[in-house]
Amino acid sequence: MTDRELKEFAQNVRAAMPPIQRAELGRDLWPAFLQKTAAPRVRISWFDWALVALAAAALISFPGVIPALLYHL
Numbered sequence: 001m002t003d004r005e006l007k008e009f010a011q012n013v014r015a016a017m018p019p020i021q022r023a024e025l026g027r028d029l030w031p032a033f034l035q036k037t038a039a040p041r042v043r044i045s046w047f048d049w050a051l052v053a054l055a056a057a058a059l060i061s062f063p064g065v066i067p068a069l070l071y072h073l
Contacts, residue, residue: 001009059066
């Protein structure tokens with residue numbers, strides 16, 4: 001590229017991407033982070049645990065199903 005082409009390219013880039021007016025955050029993010037980490041964790045219901053146990057029992061009872069399940073992943 002010649003100097004003229006580089007200058008023209010730089011002008012086009014500057015025109016396409018105007019300067020950022022406000023680079024600072026509108027608020028402090030640290031209190032929101034602390035609040036989110038202090039929130040109680042998601043609890044798993046007994047029904048979900050029962051489904052996991054049922055699936056594990058089915059895979060232990062019928063191990064031939066495992067390759068078929070892996071094939072479909």
